[in-house]
Amino acid sequence: MRPSGLTAVALQEALRKMHLIRLFEEKAESLYALGKIHGTMHLSIGQEASAVGACLALKPDDYILSTHRGHGHCIGKGAEPKLMMAEFFGKDVGYCRGRGGSMHIADVAGGNLGANGIVAGGIPLSTGVGLSIKMQQLGKVCLTFFGDGAANEGAFHESLNLAAIWQLPVVYICENNRYAMSMPVEAAFPIAQISQRAVAYNMPGVTVDGNDLFAVYEAVKTAVTRARAGEGPSLIETITYRWRGHSKSDRQRYRTREEVKAWQARDPIAHLEQQLLRAGLLDEAQLAEIAAAAQQTIEASVAFAEAAADPDPASILEGVYA
């Protein structure tokens, strides 16, 4: 129930981050509907335990790489919601100076080497980050998130193979949310579990309940410990579900309302709250306080972002070259 080494403070912080992710994305969605932000977005509502549970196993100076569905990973790694929201609004003070938007939020100083608009795009990069860590003997770990769809890209194979032969400190986390846009995993894979592919790279491969913070944390902690000890990479599959469509254009013809509702009944936030209540770590009032504080943070992030300045058009070329 309560994994060793996790303090009550750490668990409260994890719950707070899960609320932040949910509320950040709900807010982004409503701001989009109001026409205040443009483009598209890929929401991870329903997947919060996977992002936060995985990042909980990291030290502040470890690295992550993320995906197009990356807000959760970003908050999980410790990014400031106000700077994320400012990026969503395209503002100069945003993480990417308004040049990246939702799909490219990075917090390089915080060890988040970026969300990625290309499926499997971050996986080879993470292998290189692992190599860099190893060559510089930094004692860090690189954790890379990707979806079930990415596991069928060639880059996945090249990267896991290279990390395995070079024994790099990388943890590959496949967030299996059951659909690659509309393609169900049952149709896209000839195997029952994506983690089975680890066998081909002679690395540990496990599948865990991605909606259970503790299950994710334990699996990632084991892999991180192994990587940090120089014993090489691991593949972890977290089984989860996105409540929203792939992006704003998704009409969701490929799944039923009943299926979505069934997964919503397995809400990772409510699940963690129940676990914390049962363990006697928090009471109802404290849970409500955490949620309310997260709500305030998100409201403040919107106020901050709306008030911030747009980038100066004259600065458009800044950042193309060093």
Added chain:
Amino acid sequence: MLKQMEAVAAGGETAVTRELTYAQAVREALQLAMTRDEKVFMLGEDIGVYGGAFGVTDGLYEQFGPERVRDTPISEAVIAGAAVGAAMTGMRPVAEIQFMDFITLSMEQLVLQGAKIRFMFGGKATVPLVLRTPAGSGTGAAAQHSESLEAWFVHVPGLKVVMPSTPYDAKGLLLAAIEDDNPVIFVEHKLLYRTKGHVPEGYYTVPLSQSEVKRPGRDLTVVATSIMVPRALEAADILAQEGIELEVVDPRTLKPYDAGTVTQSVIKTGKALVVHEAPKTGGFGGEVVAEIVSGAAFDYLEAPVRRLAGLDVPIPYNRELERTAVPQVEDIVREARALVQGAY
């Protein structure tokens, strides 16, 4: 060459020069860079014990060991991607893609990741990597081992593209590329590997984005890249016997391109011919011509600006067909003579 020797003498430190091949010059640059900075390392296919498919990295594995001269599986996507990831986190990788043709397998990581990361992240990441790759035809290797794809990369903001034509430039530009904090595509030419030239001992750089006049002349500016530079110089020798003096300009860095040197040359000569091996349509030559005709040189033009480039054809296997596909010395002689004599 004259100009280079003077530059070296002026520099003072690197007075000793000797003849090296282009391949030896590249190797010496790699050796110097890895000796100077422990963050520099190499990764690629068969670059270790094998010494590289063209022998360029011969001996480096023995000198620096398997940690810094890293043989990879045949995995071009992750060679490029691992270089980008390592570059973002403090290393200065020099990746090798064995034939430029195979860079097609690295494109996503180079173009969508490496080139854009700095900009997408608001200038808060740095990607100091060099990707070396041999390009070009003339080896009988046919259509999938002879490509000249530099124009693709010129078209990608965030990348730099360097294409040396001499051993001196190969060494100095490679060292400059490794020092640079941006992703640099460093295009070598297979037929140039065995060509020789004076190369100073020791560490020196040739600045990126500086075109160079390889031979001064009054009658026609020939802008040539890579293997076309020695061919243009040979054509210039032949035409000099007829009293026609070509000025040969080598851009050396295609992106960001120093158009000013060419403009100054054309202001002097009034005529220009652009020569490259890659297919003409969509090639870098179009950019060179556009820079000539849209700027200060326009008023000095006395003839149409012409391009002599590869045919729009995959490189064929047959020896004569292969020669026919790309400009040869006699083609440059013919085209340059016609331009100077007012045929267009």
